[in-house]
Amino acid sequence: MKKPIRTPLSAEQLADAKRLHDIYKKRAKESREDPSRPVLTQTEVGERCEWKSPQSTVSQYMTGKVALNLEALVKLSEALDFEPAEVSPTLAAGIRRASSPAHPDHEAPAANSPLPVSADVPESEDDRYAFVPQYDAKAAAGLGSENPHVEIRSTLAFKRDWLKVKGAKADQLIVIYAEGQSMWPTINDRDVLLIDRSRVEPVDRQVFVLAGVDGAIVKRLIQGPFGKWILRSDNDDKDQHPDRYFVRSDENEHRIIGQVIWRGGDL
Structure with a gap:
């Protein structure tokens, strides 16, 4: 052989x-x-x-x-x-190593910290971190971003304790990138977005990634009258980033991919 x-x-x-x-x-x-x-x-x-x-x-x-x-x-x-x-x-x-166990005086980890920064040492690293696939796809914080060909670039490590607090399951998570400034200051251009694909029901004032005929977008959903939802940008310049309507129907041009539960990027 x-x-x-x-x-x-x-x-x-x-x-x-x-x-x-x-x-x-x-x-x-x-x-x-x-x-x-x-x-x-x-x-x-x-x-x-x-x-x-x-x-x-x-x-x-x-x-x-x-x-x-x-x-x-x-x-x-x-x-x-x-x-x-x-x-x-x-x-x-995008990651930081957990503090060395050789320093017992280190403070215990904060449960709301997503990346590896804790001092606790479980039986194995596989128990400690969830490795989430990081795709080269982009979700436009503005007009839609087309992703005709998507590849996994690597993975990002997230603490399993933090994911548990967030009610997220690792096998339902993906990492993609934001593009554009329509969600500024909440989300900046090229920020990393952690998406929970199990959350496809709209929630008032939460941020979601949606797919449509013009590509993937990231917007905040606002509950409107008569069962309608508004796709809203956080950027105050509404001339450049106006509201759009989102209706839950088979004919609707947008489909929810998942909810954004964490972002990471430059300050």
């Missing part, structure tokens, strides 16, 4: 692997210099990450034989005590 052909890693991915290897060497050297601590090995790191082939998996990530992914980066950041952006700025965009 022929061995599968692996796609060569990019220069950026190889740089990630080297930075990871350098951090491991530094941590291993620190462990050798401290007689009170056992010497850190690749096997120990892999076991902390709860991988079935601990040494082999760690070695492949550090030598650039296998490209790092977001889930592996989060696990390794905990095992080796580093911030994800120190190894992979690209993968780390």
Whole structure:
């Protein structure tokens, strides 16, 4: 049987692997210099990450034989005590590592904090985070944004405790991007939007992503008279961003994709 052909890693991915290897060497050297601590090995790191082939998996990530992914980066950041952006700025965009368990004086996590910033350490990282698919689709905060071809770019990690508080299930969530300024100041151009696809019933004054003949849009729904709903922009310039009506019917041009339950972006 022929061995599968692996796609060569990019220069950026190889740089990630080297930075990871350098951090491991530094941590291993620190462990050798401290007689009170056992010497850190690749096997120990892999076991902390709860991988079935601990040494082999760690070695492949550090030598650039296998490209790092977001889930592996989060696990390794905990095992080796580093911030994800120190190894992979690209993968780390939009997440923050949980605080190291080596610092017990850290405050307990806030349940309303969505990204990994807590100090609690569960049995495994899979129990701690939900990895939500991040699509390159855009929802226009303005006129519709067409998405004829949509791909998954990566994933974003969200705390499961926070999702539970929000009443959201990970398998119903997707991440997309906003485009335009009609929802400013609530949502800015290029903000990350977490969408709950299970919430397709309109709720007064909540923000939803809708699909229509002119593409995907993100608007606030306002309950109007006679069973009508208004698609409203948060931007006060109503000449540029007027209200539109939304009627629940098979003939209606818009269909609710899901409710926006979180946004992330530049201040």
